[in-house]
Amino acid sequence: MTDLPAAASLGAALDADSALAAFHRMWADLDRIGVHPTGTRRYSWTAEDAALRAWFTAQASARGMEVHTDANGNIRAWWGGRPADGDAGVVTGSHLDSVADGGKWDGPLGVLLGFLAVDVLAAAEARGEFTRRRSLGVVDYMDEEGTRFGVACLGSKLMSGALDPDKARGLTDADGVSLAEAMSAAGADPDRIGRDDVEIIRSGVQVEVHIEQGRQLVGLEAPVGVTSAIWPHGRWEFVFSGLADHAGTARLVDRKDAALPFASTVLAARAVAEELDARATFGRFHVEPGGPNVVPARVVALLDARAATDGVLTELVDRITSAAQEAGAVHGVDVTVSRISHAPVVEFDEELRELHGKLAAESGEYLPEVPTQAGHDSGILAPVMPTSMLFVRSPHGISHSPLEDAADADVIAGLRALVRSLAALAGED
Structure with a gap:
């Protein structure tokens, strides 16, 4: 040397x-x-x-x-x-x-x-x-x-x-x-x-x-x-499963709109990440069936999450998952979460x-x-x-x-x- x-x-x-x-x-x-x-x-x-x-x-x-x-x-x-x-x-x-x-x-x-x-x-x-x-x-x-x-x-x-x-x-x-x-x-x-x-x-x-x-x-x-x-960082798939319906005739109270708990989850992710000094981003999502006059039946979204330690990362994702499931229950929408990748x-x-x-x-x-x-x-x-x-x-x-x-x-x-x-x-x- x-x-x-x-x-x-x-x-x-x-x-x-x-x-x-x-x-x-x-x-x-x-x-x-x-x-x-x-x-x-x-x-x-x-x-x-x-x-x-x-x-x-x-x-x-x-x-x-x-x-x-x-x-x-x-x-x-x-x-x-x-x-x-x-x-x-x-x-x-x-x-x-x-x-x-x-x-x-x-x-x-x-x-x-x-x-x-x-x-x-x-x-x-x-x-x-x-x-x-x-x-x-x-x-x-x-x-x-x-x-x-x-x-x-x-x-x-x-x-x-x-x-x-x-x-x-x-x-x-x-x-x-x-x-x-x-x-x-x-x-x-x-x-x-x-x-x-x-x-x-x-x-x-x-x-x-x-x-x-x-x-x-x-x-x-x-x-x-x-x-x-x-x-440490990783990606998680969130799937919100509701029910398609007519955007004009379906009463709001009768809907199972998959986009609503997804929207709540995006806001929750930002709030939790800010509290934990971490990063949480839903940068890719897909709405089905995707018609302008159809109540969303399904939203598939990818969460990118990062934190200073694995412990904080786990807490971050767990709290975002809980927020998604709570919002899904409010709107009659099923929520499933699966890990796609993780890097320590x-x-x-x-x-x-x-x-x-x-x-x-x-x-x-x-x-x-x-x-x-x-x-x-x-x-x-x-x-x-x-x-x-x-x-x-x-x-x-x-x-x-x-x-x-x-x-x-x-x-x-x-x-x-x-x-x-x-x-x-x-x-x-």
Whole structure:
């Protein structure tokens, strides 16, 4: 490992103007793919995904990096060559896919800064100021957002063994196309997906840079932060079953309107979440039969719930469930609740977090630790390999929206933090 002063000096010495110019050139090239007036649309195993992979490969080729796509669709570019089976490198990066009509920063920022960090370290090596002892990889994980097939962090979950391959192959999109069919159409082999211990070992340790999704760093007046943990979170399906009737002739007192207890539950979720300092969102729901002149017979809604601890998360969901059932009883509507998914709290690697902090102190910078309420590939991989995350401040705190943004100065601060960490991890003993 490169000593801390030397690693810190590499971050401090980078040419900010040159790095920003390169950043904006890469950004402009990426902007040609899947960007619409209403937002970014980049979904897995589509024509846009193929274009993103081609962009990634072109960036790697321009730097003389070796590109490899694993069986799960995750693509890596290696500076220093792909490590042999059993050898460990260092990886950075994030993902390039997006939510529907999302922003441009969630994911791509980490990939772009990964390539720029390679530029900085390669230039330092050419000057004799840095010696690389481990291969350094930039990664783009497949389908982090889960927009097309409904499962977030699909590539990292398959790689780590957190998702059963047979279940994954059977996932379908809104048009009924399965993941297996989509992969085959793109020239990939769905029969090969699943846990990849060789790639886990090869990746070694991972440092992911991501735009902050929230305003903690704004309040702390810090351009970059270290992520301490990911809140436990999950999704629950609420089904409200009432009775269809004519919207004009059915008396209010006679109705079993499924929409009424659902509406009460949405308000209850907000109130309980506020009391517990948690998060609760009904972001997707479907009303049946859906006619403007028909009393709703059925509402199927998905609750996204997040909290600082599993205990608080359990209390949050239990109280929302109770509120739904009480409202259903009032309106003569049956309510059933089932858990769709659950992710426990993720604590990022303590040694990596300490390294980031020590390097920041060596550079005279303030690098606070903050938790996050959002899931990430690094969180999925944390149980099987050392991972950490660096957040770059978002001035508005808005995410999954075209309003995502970051200031140039904060982007460079994020690059400095990444460069010094990668220098320490991949450099000479």
